[in-house]
Amino acid sequence: MTTTDLKTGLKIDPKIEAIERFFTAYAAGDEEGIAQVLAPDIEWTIPGHHPLSGTKYGIDEVRSFFQALSRTGFQAAPLFLEASDEYVVDVHRGWSTEGVGRVDTTWALVWHFGPDGKVDRVLNLSADQHQMDSFIWANFALAPLPDRLA
Numbered sequence: 001m002t003t004t005d006l007k008t009g010l011k012i013d014p015k016i017e018a019i020e021r022f023f024t025a026y027a028a029g030d031e032e033g034i035a036q037v038l039a040p041d042i043e044w045t046i047p048g049h050h051p052l053s054g055t056k057y058g059i060d061e062v063r064s065f066f067q068a069l070s071r072t073g074f075q076a077a078p079l080f081l082e083a084s085d086e087y088v089v090d091v092h093r094g095w096s097t098e099g100v101g102r103v104d105t106t107w108a109l110v111w112h113f114g115p116d117g118k119v120d121r122v123l124n125l126s127a128d129q130h131q132m133d134s135f136i137w138a139n140f141a142l143a144p145l146p147d148r149l150a
Contacts, residue, residue, distance in 0.1 A: 013083040015113050019090055022119075023078050029070065035059050039118040046124050050136035072139050073097030076107070086113055096135065103128075103135040 018037050025033025044056045046065065056062045073096055080091040088111040095104035106127040114120035126132050142148050 013088075014117065015083045015088045015111070016081045018113075018117075018119065019081055019088050019111060020078070023076060023092075026066070026076060031063050031066070034066065035063070037119055038062065039114050039116065039120040042120055042122070044122045044124075047126055048129055048133045048136065050133045051140045051142050052136050053133075068140065072099035072103075072135075074103075079106075087111060088113070099135070100138040101135050103131055105131055 022034060022037045025031075025037070038059055040059055041057070042059060042062055044062045044065070046053045046056065052065060052068060056065050074094065075097060076092045076094045078090055078092045080089075082089050090109045090111065092107050092109070093104070094107045096102050108125040108127075110123040110125070111119050112121040
């Protein structure tokens with residue numbers, strides 16, 4: 001169902017509305033609001049060579065990732081959103097406000113929507129992966145052995 005922007009009269013794609021709801025919930029630390037946009041079997045891929053990188057499977061793993069990232073005061077501000085039949089691409093500024101060092105870079109996310117209208121896959125792309133890798137390593141240590149090995 002497409003809605004209309006009351007100010008411009010333009011139609012708004014429901015997928016873009018969902019991503020806007022995600023960013024609003026993210027900014028408020030609203031984990032339930034974030035989860036409402038995501039499919040239960042979401043696959044969210046975080047690039048890099050650091051302790052938080054890799055694909056997160058399911059809402060619980062995605063929530064855990066965002067809980068960890070919140071310890072660094074990570075924020076996001078959308079700059080661009082565009083939709084096709086199954087995808088939304090967003091470009092946003094992502095930055096930290098706490099922790100050792102700082103990160104401030106541009107991200108592009110590719111959001112895939114499943115047949116139920118929820119996001120079932122997300123791929124993060126960083127404009128400065130080295131900066132993010134260094135920042136995460138400075139702020140998140142691996143558990144010592146043998147606890148690190150499951």
